[in-house]
Amino acid sequence: xxxxxxxxxxxxxxxxxxxxxxxxxxxxxxxxxxxxxxxxxxxxxxxxxxxxxxxxxxxxxxxxxxxxxxxxxxxxxxxxxxxxx
Amino acid sequence: xxxxxxxxxxxxxxxxxxxxxxxxxxxxxxxxxxxxxxxxxxxxxxxxxxxxxxxxxxxxxxxxxxxxxxxxxxxxxxxxxxxxxxxxxxxxxxxxxxxxxxxxxxxxxxxxxxxxxxxxxxxxxxxxxxxxxxxxxxxxxxxxxxxxxxxxxxxxxxxxxxxxxx
Ligand SMILES: [Zn+2]
Numbered sequence: 001x002x003x004x005x006x007x008x009x010x011x012x013x014x015x016x017x018x019x020x021x022x023x024x025x026x027x028x029x030x031x032x033x034x035x036x037x038x039x040x041x042x043x044x045x046x047x048x049x050x051x052x053x054x055x056x057x058x059x060x061x062x063x064x065x066x067x068x069x070x071x072x073x074x075x076x077x078x079x080x081x082x083x084x085x
Numbered sequence: 086x087x088x089x090x091x092x093x094x095x096x097x098x099x100x101x102x103x104x105x106x107x108x109x110x111x112x113x114x115x116x117x118x119x120x121x122x123x124x125x126x127x128x129x130x131x132x133x134x135x136x137x138x139x140x141x142x143x144x145x146x147x148x149x150x151x152x153x154x155x156x157x158x159x160x161x162x163x164x165x166x167x168x169x170x171x172x173x174x175x176x177x178x179x180x181x182x183x184x185x186x187x188x189x190x191x192x193x194x195x196x197x198x199x200x201x202x203x204x205x206x207x208x209x210x211x212x213x214x215x216x217x218x219x220x221x222x223x224x225x226x227x228x229x230x231x232x233x234x235x236x237x238x239x240x241x242x243x244x245x246x247x248x249x250x251x
Binding site: 059 | 140153154155203204205206209211212213215216217222
């Protein structure tokens with residue numbers, strides 16, 4: 001299975017590491033309660049179907065968002081946050 | 086196996102691994118410099134004319150740079166260049182002459198070793214020369230009689246162990 005690194009192009013999936021779901025960190029940290037921190041750290045949407053996921057390409061260390069169908073494993077797109085890819 | 090029992094590393098010189106069809110030889114004496122930031126400016130200052138090459142690009146006998154990421158590369162020179170460490174005019178250099186090892190794998194069977202070591206589509210090319218080879222992160226270049234791997238020195242022994250069994 002090939003994953004698309006926004007910089008390197010298609011590379012074998014073994015070169016990639018799953019990082020997590022893209023979601024905003026609750027701020028400011030000093031005012032965030034335990035329940036909200038736990039939600040942020042451990043509660044994921046984990047949708048069936050198209051999902052946005054953060055992945056790291058271990059070769060070039062590019063961190064990017066890949067949209068992937070979790071039911072079929074089909075890759076639907078990849079983009080680097082803050083950079084047109 | 087206890088994880089604290091590390092295989093003693095063989096000295097990185099001469100023939101490092103030899104099997105029917107190929108031999109892996111240490112490329113000694115190279116200068117190796119990690120550069121970050123404005124790669125064009127860094128290469129112009131440190132090694133004018135050195136090509137910036139991507140995955141499985143041809144490494145010439147003279148200086149060349151293997152691109153790692155958008156803003157990082159490993160500059161390889163025939164001998165250490167002793168760059169001043171640190172940032173200047175948008176780029177940064179770090180000498181890693183013996184922090185990285187270079188290995189040439191040559192022989193009729195070198196192509197087969199390459200196919201076993203990596204699943205990357207080498208014919209398609211890629212801007213970054215970094216790739217997983219035998220499970221290790223390496224920089225991969227083509228050579229007239231085989232291929233060259235640049236790898237962080239602590240990872241060399243694991244790579245050679247794999248080559249021993251290839
Ligand atoms: Zn990449």
